[in-house]
Amino acid sequence: MKKDSKIVIFGGNGLLGSAVKRVLAEQDFENIKSPRSSEIDLLEKDETENYLKVEQPGYIFMTAGLVGGILGNKTRPADFLYQNSMMILNLLEGVRKFSPKSKILYTGSTCIYPKESPQPINEDRFMSGKLEETNKGYAVAKGMGIVACQSYRRQYGLDAICAMPTNMYGLNDNYDLENGHMIPSLIKKFLVAKGDGNNVSLWGSGNPRREALYSEDCADAMVYLMDNYSSEKIVNIGTGFDYSIREFANIIKGEIGGKYEIEWIFSKPGGTFEKRTDIDRLKGIYPEFNPRGLREGIRVILNNKRELERILGN
Ligand SMILES: NC(=O)c1ccc[n+]([C@@H]2O[C@H](COP(=O)([O-])OP(=O)(O)OC[C@H]3O[C@@H](n4cnc5c(N)ncnc54)[C@H](OP(=O)(O)O)[C@@H]3O)[C@@H](O)[C@H]2O)c1
Known part of the structure; x- marks a missing residue:
């Protein structure tokens, strides 16, 4: 990528997309566009195609998606x-027709892997077994996105590559307790408890x-892949190390502080026992990849005034 290459980030206002934007800006890329869904709705085929026809981006980071926690996935599996599915299909079809030289990095997810996978999970496990029931619709769509990228690469020669990030956290996360992921939920619960003592x-x-990847470390790997990788083989992005949920809770509580206790409700489900990604393929491509530990990532969030306002404000 040249510093003035035109780069489009779809989903650039989200957790991962905003991290990609920050990493690109830090690396002095100067021609970055990130339309909101209100400007370009990837569910609208004509709108997507017209945008690509006009913009002709050199590079496209596809970080747009409908993302949610267990509850959202359970109650809205069809959505x-x-x-x-439609967002990635409209994008690929639009690129094929109107901007075939654009390189695309599609963001999948490690939830494409079967529920019962040997640990750590490597890329060959894709389509090798049964998926977790609670987010099957999401996981099938994400897996379809991979097959779509591979198919457009094979049939039409599009340079579409696929990255599979593990669970992420970072600035711009979703702190909605009903619909968010584990780490933002823990951060919010502990900050509230620090205030009210409950x-x-x-x-x-x-x-x-579980494994947890700081969003900018994921973005760093994605920018590297965009610049240095071209293959239909999918690439995991994780940390390679994990913590028990109890360790997560204790580390995050330790960083936040306050006088309150954690009560574990044993009768409620705790989810899959272990989920850790094998990142050997990524390390083979990007040997310097060195994601930060949990404490360091949590400190970035807690030291960001705007993020604290977002957490306690919603
Ligand atoms: N969060 C994780 O732990 C995690 C883990 C693995 C993989 N991933 C994947 O990483 C990607 C980004 O996740 P995230 O956590 O950053 O999600 P996020 O914070 O919810 O952001 C999603 C973004 O998608 C955009 N979007 C939604 N519907 C759209 C539409 N119809 N047209 C155009 N843009 C649309 C939204 O744009 P507006 O804000 O403008 O509406 C939003 O900025 C997703 O593909 C997700 O599957 C996430």
Whole structure:
């Protein structure tokens, strides 16, 4: 990528897209566009195609999607399936017709992998077993996006590559307790408890293990892949290390401070026991990739005044 290459980020206002924007800006890329969904709705085929026809971007980061936690996925499986499928299909079809030289980086997710996968999960597990029931619609759409990128690459020669990030957290996250992910929920619950002194209840035993990637570390790997990788083989982006949910809670509580206790509600479900990604392929492409640890990532969030206002304001 040249510093003046035209780069479009779809989803540039979200957790990951905004991190891609910051990483590109830090690396002095100067021609970045990130239309909001209100300007370019990727569910609208004509709108998407007209935009690509006019803009002819050199590079497209596809970080747009309908994203949510367990509740959202459970109650709106059709929306997650439909929207995540149509956005990538409209984009690929638009690029094929009107901007075939654009390179696309599609963001999938590690939820494409089967529920019962040997740990750490490598890329070959894709389509090798049954998916987690709660977010099946989302996972199938994300997996379809991969096959779509591979198919447009094979048939039409589009330079579409696919990255599979693990669970992420960072600035611009979704702190809605009903619909957010684990880390933003923990941050919000502990900040509120620090204020009111009430104990915090968490579901499960706290023993399941999870991985967590700071959004800008993911973005850093994505920018590197965009510049240095071209293949139909999907690439995991993770940290390679995990923590138990109890460790997550204790580390985050330790960073936030306050006088309150954590109560574990053992009768509630705790989810898949372990989920950790194999990042050997990424390290083979980008040996310097060095994602930060949880404490460091949490400190960035807690030291950001605007983010604290967002967390406590919604
Ligand atoms: N968060 C995670 O832990 C995680 C983990 C693995 C993979 N991923 C993947 O990473 C990508 C980004 O996730 P995220 O957490 O950054 O999501 P996010 O914060 O919810 O952001 C999603 C973005 O998608 C845009 N969008 C939604 N519908 C759109 C439409 N119809 N047309 C155009 N843009 C639309 C939104 O734009 P507006 O704000 O302008 O409406 C929003 O900025 C997704 O593909 C997700 O599947 C996320």
